[in-house]
Amino acid sequence: MKTSSFTTALFLFLLLAFWGCKQEQGANDSSASSGELKTDAYATDPLPSWNDGAHKSAIIKFVSDAINEGSTGFIPIQDRIATFDNDGTLWAEQPVYFQLLFVIDRIKEMADDHPEWKEQEPYRSILEGNYKNVEAQGLKAIAQLVMTTHAGTSPQEFRKIVQDWMSYATHPKTGKPFNQMTYQPMLELLEYLRAHDFKTFIVSGGGVEFLRAWAEVTYGIPPYQVVGSSIKTEWITDSNTVHINRLPELEFIDDKEGKPIGINRFIGKVPVFAAGNSDGDLQMLLYSDTKDPSMQLYLHHTDSIREWAYDKESHIGRLDKGLDEAARHGWLVIDMANDWNRVFPD
């Protein structure tokens, strides 16, 4: 089972989650800054949460050229494919990937039906809130927690579980529901691209069914436009019905080189627009950059007041090599503190 990169990542998130993370510098509500927006700007500006400047102008020029048949930047409708990372690009990813908080909450929920977990690791440590002890049990324990909470149901049942969680769970710092931890400027960008006949896809290292559970309502992105990491499934036939069952075995890790591989497998076109925020998105941006015309965009988390500030040294969403490559290739690097007048939706 090729769990190494997935579980290494989860391991690090768990490690960081509950006993301190240097990058965690605050997450105050951004609504204070939304007062800067003028009503008439909303009516005419497709990207009202983006401050005027070179970056916003570059995005608008790219889209204006893409739809203008007379422009060298014209892109036929059938090639207008835009891919977005999710964690740290469409919604926040601090202090840990939100899917990990789902794992922990879900273990606690499932414990009612598993009294034996009180004496059984790694469940016992989760139930006791002793995350250091989970860490000490290593990667296998983390993988076990993920599989316990993600497998053994149909995709439809699993999505319902995630939706239920999303309806009550809140972010540990902001107290907001997770589907309000999305970035308002990126919601506007998704809508702006779609209004100009771009197809918007999520290409995320997160679990595909976890994403599909809420992406259609939250982002307007249907399940068949979500590419993510996945576990294997099996086809079950019994006398009266048929269904698909999720198995506790990794199938695909949609991160790093997995992103262009996943894009080819699921989308089958090279994206002309790609947005990410970490080194895990680098290969997706490089792949998109083989298209001309095309635009690549990195979000740089620079806003320690309204969100979080982190890049080269971060264990979550590390943006190190990607920053160098962005400079080399002339990609857009969005300075979230300066380029956005609002971070989260109201």
Next chain:
Amino acid sequence: MKTSSFTTALFLFLLLAFWGCKQEQGANDSSASSGELKTDAYATDPLPSWNDGAHKSAIIKFVSDAINEGSTGFIPIQDRIATFDNDGTLWAEQPVYFQLLFVIDRIKEMADDHPEWKEQEPYRSILEGNYKNVEAQGLKAIAQLVMTTHAGTSPQEFRKIVQDWMSYATHPKTGKPFNQMTYQPMLELLEYLRAHDFKTFIVSGGGVEFLRAWAEVTYGIPPYQVVGSSIKTEWITDSNTVHINRLPELEFIDDKEGKPIGINRFIGKVPVFAAGNSDGDLQMLLYSDTKDPSMQLYLHHTDSIREWAYDKESHIGRLDKGLDEAARHGWLVIDMANDWNRVFPD
């Protein structure tokens, strides 16, 4: 390498292709019957190549109900997912799957760069047209031929090769280009569904990149709505560029239980409309039938004059258990001889 079902199928097709197939009873051009169509019928009838009758009425009622919010058959737009098998459902599959003819032609093309093949099996037998001798070499030889012709290129390069082949290759019986061996009534059905906000997907046992090469132009179905069998890929980075390379190793067989598994993996919704023509489509139709309202449709190849007649005994596109299940579940079974007034486009 799980090549068994894929190569078994290819083996049987090769076996049948060139030394006689009982099911092959003729493939005369169908254009003679198109004279039955009246011009004014075209203007008002969304399915002009379908004869009036219970089957056509059932399709029209299903779609009319699906878009009518007051109907118990109403289906919200976001759930209007329609999946179609390809071989034998959207285009013909006799005397052998057309992709196999591509393999043979491609070996002959590639032989110029491989003079050693004149002395090397299984290539030598292909080059000499001695298909019985290929058969004698077994499954491994067939798999070798498929991988030789399908791997070692980028997806974009491979599609270009298929497109070139499609521009000159012709069907061994009708002499038509293969993209004119599509079924006119099914092209109309695809368009009719799309006109009512259904998303149309191909879910085929054929190779996904082989399909993507021409499905967008021929069917109006973009690459991200094609689910098919696939080989593995790898991400290549060198100093100046990046690309995806196709590897000679099977990744996924999109047939039988692979169809619902592929539908869940790639589409993530249960189709409310599913069409096929063989037992290989049975699980897809059963999966679709778990939705209510929904419609399942089998094409029954009954037309030995205009196309081919085959079902329970056929080695290609066998429809045996599927016919029994169709009766049990009340699925639509299209009698191609009686339900269609035209088979192929002009």
